[in-house]
Amino acid sequence: MIGTAALAGLSAACPVRAQTGMHQRLLCLDTHLDTPASLARPGWEMMKRHSRDQDLTQVDYPRMVEGGLDGGFFAIYTPQGPLDAAGMLAARDAAFLRAMEIRELVAAHPGQFELAFVAEDAARIAASGKRIVYQSIENASPLGDDVSLLRVFYRLGVRMVGFIHFKNNQFGDSATDKPQWNGLSPKGRELAALGNDLGMVLDASHASDDVFDQMMELSRAPIILSHSGCRAVHNHPRNIDDDRIKKLAAKGGTIQINSYNAYLIDVPPNPERDKTVAALRQKLRPSPNQTAAEAEAARRELVKGMNEIDARYPEPRATFDMYMSHVTHALDLVGPDHVGVGCDWDGGGGVTGMEDVTSIPKITERLVKLGYTESQLSNFWGGNALRVLKTAHEARKI
């Protein structure tokens, strides 16, 4: 939110500035922010400007302001662990702690952030100059055997529920695992029904095609793909085919395009690299018992180690143009009322030419060049996700 009057003055003289001005005027939401993961890092400060080169992060308050990102869905992400009693308890505790960290962020910076619960909150919060914090769940595994725990997450403010992550869980099949339930499990069907009853948005990103189909069939409200790409552009199971995108749109839903490298282009398997990255991350994983200085030293070592791994096991990297080819494919297919942005920042997103949230005005700039109007871009950048949220809320029964 920078002075629009100042920008308007510049606009007349400079068309690029005019587009930047439009981008800053638009209410921009990203429907999948993994930034809450940064909040658990001792000493990491949301209000300070960081850089991907320094600590691999992609979103903080100063960079949100610079990139014109008004907010989005902050994900309570839990990695898929073992589905035994101990694993489920650990997942439950991790998710509640993450939810607490999101609330602590907002409580600590009431002038900069505000929790949002219904679609109407977004414009009001943006108008007050604050960032909009909706919450989502990525991976419902923390609910364990007790679907009713979703009510507690709802009370905490969660309004979108992604059922599954990289692996199958008790609720259904993952796009990146072998079919086990042939879609949703019986508990997954219960979860869809309760999500609907509460007025939460059902999120099919990471879920298998069968789960998508069954969710579409079961849900009273439109559903969302909070961070997914187009399979017609790049054939990867995490992306979705044209027929399904059309069905999603016909029901009023939206696909929010992901910028996760391995879903945008072919990345040949490199088990040696994966093993080395996993070992490094395991060795340097943040711990709440670290001092800020220890955490900072670990971050530096992680960045250095990742640079060494990139040099030793190079990996092809998608470009901004490749990202935009997923965006424009979806736009050509279903139009600007059913496409948006879910870049997966701080969760593996980012491409050459769009490395962090400061680069998102480039998306607007490109779409303006392609002829999209400000009102179409307003839907693309936030209106579509908010419409899905509103429709889900209106279809609630509890």
Ligand SMILES: [Zn+2]
């Ligand atoms: Zn994800």
